[in-house]
Amino acid sequence: MKNNSLVMIAKKPLLSGLFGFSITVSTCISAQTLQNPQLSDVPLQAQGSVEPNLMILIDSSGSMKRELDSDLDALTAAESRLGVAKTAAKTFIGELGNVRVGIAKFNGENGATIMQGLSSLDDASRTTLNSKIDDIQPDGKTPLAEALADLGRYFVEGYEDQQVMPNPDGSASMLTSADILGTGPSYTYTNGGGNEVTTSKPNKNVDGTVSGAAIQQYCQKNFILTLTDGAPNGDSARTTYLEDFDGDGNSDAADALDDVAKALYDIDWRTDLQDKNNISSHFIGFASSDVQNSTLLQSAAGWGHGTYEYADSANSLLASLNNAFSSIAGTTGTQSSVAFNSTSLDAGSVIYSAQFDTSNFSGRLYARSLDPQRGRVDRTLWEASEQLGDNADREIITYLGGKGVPFTATALDTSSPDSDHESDLGFSDSANAPDAAWVDRLMYIRGDTSKDGTGTFRQRGTFSRLADASIAGDPKLLGDIVHSTPVYVGEPELNWPNYFANPSQSATYYEQFRIHNEGRTPMVYVGANDGMLHGFNAENGAEVFAYVPSLVLNSSLEQGLHAFTDSIYNHNYYVDLTPTVSDVYIDMDGDRKEEWSTVLIGGLRRGGKGYFALNITDPSLLAAAETGTNAEQIVMWEFDGASGSNDLGYSFSEAQVARLNNGRWAAIFGNGYDSVNGVAGLFIVYLDGGLDGWSDADWEFISTEVGPDASGRKNGLSSPRLIDLDGDRIVDRVYAGDLQGNMWAFDLSDQDADIHGGDDADQWGIAGNAPLFTGPNSGQPSGAIMAAPLVARNTAVATGAAPNLLVMFGTGQYLNAADLEDNLAGAFYAVWDHGRTGITAADLANRELVDGTYGREIGDPATTSTVALNWDNPHQGWRMNLELGNHDAVTLSGYAGERVISAPTLRRNTLFFSTISPSLAPCASSGKGYLMSLDFRTGAAGDDAVADFNNDGQINAQDEGYVGMEFTGCIGGNCSSDSGGSNPGMPGQSGFIGDVRCTPGSSGDVVCDDIDVGDEPREGRLSWEEFSPR
Known part of the structure; x- marks a missing residue:
């Protein structure tokens, strides 16, 4: 064992006290006292809306x-x-x-x-x-x-x-x-x-009110x-x-x-x-x-x-x-981000965005062109849900008996009447009892509308046909898309080396894989709460195939897929996580020959506890997914935690895919929320490990050993950020935050073992045996870290102890109805990782936000609590407290505390992130928020203007000095064609194409504006997303 400073990986809890600080071990608390995070089953944006x-x-x-x-x-x-x-x-x-x-x-x-x-x-x-x-x-x-x-x-x-x-x-x-x-x-x-x-x-009153x-x-x-x-x-x-x-x-x-x-x-x-x-x-x-x-x-x-x-x-x-x-009672919105078909803005640029409608729990997926001159949403090219055709023409597969099979009655009608699919689909919520209608429910989920509105079957909505009302509208078959962001996948174009320095991998070069797949059908993948991961043709919006994870099956009342069909259905989450796509070099078919493939890792978010992997290399195979053994070739595995199922919570953590220093490829993700143990930890699941079933050698779990707090509130690890420190395209370090406000650094740099495994993985663990940072509101929802951090080199320090990185992230929780009324505010932090652990907010230089004429500014150190940043001593980074809430629990007026729930982005030296302030007030479009932009090295405004803060259609000297603009439907000198200037609500995670920022609002609108991050070389960026597909 080379690095004695690392916590050992364990498939069982480590001993209390190993870290040298106070922790609570889950085995010390009875199951009855543990509290889950009270995860909401309905979109939070729909709460507090005005009654029609x-x-x-x-x-x-x-x-x-x-x-x-x-x-x-x-x-x-x-x-x-x-x-x-x-x-x-x-x-x-x-x-x-x-x-x-x-x-x-x-x-x-x-x-x-x-x-x-x-x-x-x-x-x-x-x-x-x-x-x-x-x-x-x-x-x-x-x-x-x-x-x-x-x-x-x-x-x-x-x-x-x-x-x-x-x-x-x-x-x-x-x-x-x-x-x-x-x-x-x-x-x-x-x-x-x-x-x-x-x-x-x-009655009209004397004062004019009625x-x-x-x-x-x-x-x-x-x-x-x-x-x-x-x-x-x-x-x-x-x-x-x-x-x-x-x-x-x-x-x-x-x-x-x-x-x-x-x-x-x-x-x-x-x-x-x-x-x-x-x-x-x-x-x-x-x-x-x-x-x-x-x-x-x-x-x-x-x-x-x-x-x-x-x-x-x-x-x-x-x-x-x-x-x-x-068609009357619904609320439309989104909490997902956007995707583009390219990184540069040109005549063929397309933006993909999703919406949900609570009136009939339906979803929409839009492809819209972007005007290359104005950088604005131009026109709708297609909308996918209107094109979902007859159920007989759809290619839908699922997972049964350790392999992919067609999602058809024939394929699922096994000799055992108690298969998970039949047990789930054979349950009636209306009767609260099993029945014999499992085939009818299967057909309903596939899109057969013959049972809609009859018996116990829910009536789905239809698209109106205003031009000819005598023609019945097509049914709305696509389930609501709430948190899953569409992912565009075209030709292979990742920045992998042509081959890794390994004799067994010299036969197939990545360049050959790219050439072989030139011209493959571009696809858009997104999860929906109809129980499916959908794959759509990116050029015309036609559904190519869909996958129903068996992980969503549950024969309990108002759970599982059967609930989606029932007349008393009131929304469940199913496949709600953003999928991750990457090209990998693994033995895909068990012939002991490694080859390049494109894989998709999906999860369920609130829909369940588990992940799945699909081989999406060849869209033509997906288009015939129900034919022959194609489903077996597409579905790689499903992972429900295996023997570590007590450690795996609801899969809120977006998986990342990487090659490790032991030579294996893995999906890496936090353990999510509400695990049985309630302890935060990192899963490393080998991509080739589940192809023939799961053993303990096929995955690793690095436990933080930080579990429920004194009140019994469970902990869980959120989405990770993967870092390659030396440029060899192999992950060395992983950063992720937890619900109790700790930011963790996981050291995966050891590489002495045999490339196909061995004992090397047992030497990975938590850098320094302690959290890198613990926030001041640890244990409070306002201190929770829900999104992946951003990581860059700290270029402000010429030399420093390794790894000399700035880890940037925001805090605040948005998981349940109580979060909509929490007036405590989150914060944004940039924490210097240079070998020290146990950093707190007191070690960081404060950045006080003040309101300027056209937006937010950083306060003057002479008149506010802003402190000049001194990297020599004593500062370990910078911090920015957000605005406290003024929500009134009686009148429901005002806004809850400001917080950050989406990941930040770096464009050259400008740090971008969004904040939200939820509201239950009427007409508040679920809340408000700010689009923040500042120099990541200082936590203050850069030397030049970044965006059009004064809304005059120009980015010039009058916009200098500002770091935050309120998110509205009219920014950047004109109104977005998508929002029409109406209130877009709370901002989601922005997407960037060229010098245009496009931000989805919780109302379902997308607002685009121009940015100017200059042309100086980008400093410090080494996030794994430099060569990820998203």
């Missing part, structure tokens, strides 16, 4: 007395169209949540009556709504357009005197809402007992859902301004419905609020041939940017109600 408004208009015309399938009056009220509609509406409302609901009916022959105004749902309000629905009696005509106009008038009650623009293009003079919509609905009706009832009406206003927030979505069994009868457009609003030349009363729907959507009805406050219209035709193929209802839905469906039974009516709501 949904006014339900139920047809109360005389024809609603009739039977469902005839013109005869029903024998009983319950069997009538209205009776069925009432039952469906009450069931529908009973299942709703997080929405404000009101009920209206026709006012005899004159417009609408408000029976119950909009209010949030709880048990009491549901009871009231049900009572109002019971009061609806069939009588009168079908004044659809009048009723729709009256309901629009209700939405602006109290603000009806505001001036609005009748045509958004400015072709008409300003009018009041009352001028356009008329006097409004009735608020009085006769109930089932014959008594007159008056509904409360929004009590009970329908539209309460500028970001609130507003919808009217109309259920009708007939064409308009006794109708009108309400006012002359609405008679031919759609410009089709038809001003007949019978054609007025689509004119009103268009006006409600086109006009901003609350000009006192920000943005456009309009109303969408949805329609359900019910139980009558008059509306089964109604072009008027279809046109009204199209102009109203809503949906149209026809229902002819109680079950189909309830399904139609749920379908309409699925």
Whole structure:
């Protein structure tokens, strides 16, 4: 053993006290006292959003007395169209949540009556709504357009005197809402007992505010859902301004419905609020041939940017109600970053980004061109989810019996009825019991929609077809993409040496591998929460193949793949981690002959505890993944911790791939969060180790021995950064932080053993037997280190003890609902690694952030707590405390503490990172944040301006001295074409192409701006990502 300073690798816990500092060993705490990090099962960005408004208009015309399938009056009220509609509406409302609901009916022959105004749902309000629905009696005509106009008038009650623009293009003079919509609905009706009832009406107060206003927030979505069994009868457009609003030349009363729907959507009805406050219209035709193929209802839905469906039974009516709501209630967003198809900005540059939609748990993957002149998102080239075709045409594989197999009933129908796939897919959450529908669930996951909305199967959303509403929209088959960043893989182009200095590896050169794979189909890989890792053709967005890890299988209630199909599904994470791709030189097929291949390492994040490896060298093989033994060639292995499963937590750590000093190739990752032991540690999993099953020689685990804190809160290691110190393309050192605020350096430099293994791995371990750094908020969520650090040489010191590196990282947690209300702030650190351990914040020169005219600045040492940096003594780097939060737990106003949850980036000598401040406040787009840019060597602004801080379209002397700009939809002198200037929310990890920075926002938008990092040679950079594919 050469290096006695290193902690030995152990497959069992090391003895307490070995490090010489206080630690808590997991075996000293009972399982009952351990606390997991309370990982959220739903996207945190969706929490705290404003409840949408949904006014339900139920047809109360005389024809609603009739039977469902005839013109005869029903024998009983319950069997009538209205009776069925009432039952469906009450069931529908009973299942709703997080929405404000009101009920209206026709006012005899004159417009609408408000029976119950909009209010949030709880048990009491549901009871009231049900009572109002019971009061609806069939009588009168079908004044659809009048009723729709009256309901629009209700939405602006109290603000009806505001001036609005009748045509958004400015072709008409300003009018009041009352001028356009008329006097409004009735608020009085006769109930089932014959008594007159008056509904409360929004009331304008003396101070100008309105009590009970329908539209309460500028970001609130507003919808009217109309259920009708007939064409308009006794109708009108309400006012002359609405008679031919759609410009089709038809001003007949019978054609007025689509004119009103268009006006409600086109006009901003609350000009006192920000943005456009309009109303969408949805329609359900019910139980009558008059509306089964109604072009008027279809046109009204199209102009109203809503949906149209026809229902002819109680079950189909309830399904139609749920379908309409699925397009209403969602929140879109993203927490992933972006990918590019090149490193330089030119005419063929493409940016890939993902979104999720919580209304139906669907995802979208966009490819957009970048304008090479402006460096802005230009136009959408394709969107992948709209192209997912028939399930029979898809190539989907999974893992069974230690090998890849097609994800088909034939391949999975093994002799054992208790296989993991059948056990999972054969469980019904609705019944909370096993059943015989495992094949139906498998087909559902593959994309078969024949069971959608029937039995216990969830109804998936569909894409609207506004141009022709009579054509059913294609189903939304791609699951939500929340945290997984798309990864572009083209021709092999990594900076590996042509061959490594090893006799057994001289037969195949990397250059030959590159030439052989020139012109291979470019691909984009991304994980989704439909249980799959998807591979799409990067040129056209067509799905090439998908992989379902068996790691996601679970036959427990509301877990596993079966849950995704169930009508009571409320979101699970499945394949939510960003995949890692690299070219490697290993024996892929067990013939004892090493060869170059391209491998993908994927994980699950919150979806489970494990990783998988795929051979993606040949996309043409992926395109025929279900054919013959192709699945066996593609799937390399799945790793669930093997005999170290107690050490492996949820796979939040993004794996990195590298060649090690013992000659083997490995996937390297932190052990993640909520392991059984709760101890942080580093996994090293040999890529060729799991090809024939797992033994203890196939992987290593370096334990930090730092486990749960005094309160029982578990620890876990986050994503690592791999470092090559001597330029031989072999990893020597690994840095990673944990949830308790420790930054660790793992020394993997020993190389004396035989190249194929031996005892060499037992000499790797933790440099200095202690953390490199421990933060001041150790044990607090604000001190957690969730992202991989950035590492560069400390060029400010000419000579210094090895390794003389600056390790840069931010702190703060974003894992659960409590994090949204934590006012403690994180920090950003640059810590000097030169052989010393136990560094604390007190050893670092402070950088105080102050607000300047156009952005954040570093405070003057003469007037703030900023300290001049002295590398000789006493400073071990620099630190920057972020802004404390002002979140109010009662009013939900304000923002939680500022933090860093994504990895920093270095461009020449400029350090870039994003901060976030979550918020539960209405219209806050889940929070705000800053885009930071500063000189990594000093922690202060560089000599020259980096970005357009004053937003004048230029980067010049007026932008000098700033280190942070608030993330908005309009930066860099113009508004991003993607965000349109709207609030993009919290910034994710920026991507860079040429001199353009593109940053995804939590709202789902991508904002691009210009940067200028100068042309001086880059100093110090030696991160493994210099020659990684991402």
